[in-house]
Amino acid sequence: MIHLYNVTKIYPNGVQALRDISVKISKGEFVFLVGPSGAGKSTFIRLIFREELPTRGQILIGGRSIIRLKRSEIPILRRNIGVVFQDFRLLEDRTVFENVAFALEVLEYPRTEIRKRVMVALDMVGLGLKAKMFPHQLSGGEQQRVAIARAIVKNPRILVADEPTGNLDPMTSREIMDLLAEINKKGTTVIVATHDREIVDAFQKRVIALSQGRLVRDDVKGAYAL
């Protein structure tokens, strides 16, 4: 479903963030992306939802090159990819419901459809009763759940998460990762960039390790480090 062929990313300042990466991620997989700070994990994630373009190489999603997409085709790609960040990125002046609904409003879904889908997504993340609250009234873990609801409300085929537990305590981190695993069980391909050694070791999922922009390990059921 996601194929990277000889992907290199050099930023305009000359930093080589990814070097000749080739990897295939199949439909329905759960993949951890690990590696030290600066290894290229965020760059990998940003390439997948076309926030960045590779300098060299090819990226196919569902058999189609995402590099050659026309500007008008980018929203179609993004509809199929949910994204979750470390810092939640919620709109502070909007309620939980409105934050999640926003993802569908920009795609011009009908109002009744939005209402239905948002409540399903909020129930899925366990926040059905907090729809009217504002982000600052929620814990960090709850705010991340809202961000996850916002990412999945479009029913994307792929969910990418960049350090989703980076701001959370160990117990909350575990709950958030359990939620991502549950979403994966329903068929969504999930890619999580993380530093969280304990979680990676506990989950026994595929581990792709990057170091200085190179793919240094790809284990079917791996641990954080060898």
Ligand SMILES: Nc1ncnc2c1ncn2[C@@H]1O[C@H](COP(=O)(O)OP(=O)(O)OP(=O)(O)O)[C@@H](O)[C@H]1O
């Ligand atoms: N927009 C950018 N412009 C220039 N250099 C960048 C940019 N984004 C990242 N880099 C550089 O590319 C390299 C890889 O960064 P990246 O953020 O992908 O790594 P990472 O593994 O996600 O690190 P971290 O765990 O600290 O988030 C680093 O040397 C970083 O400084």
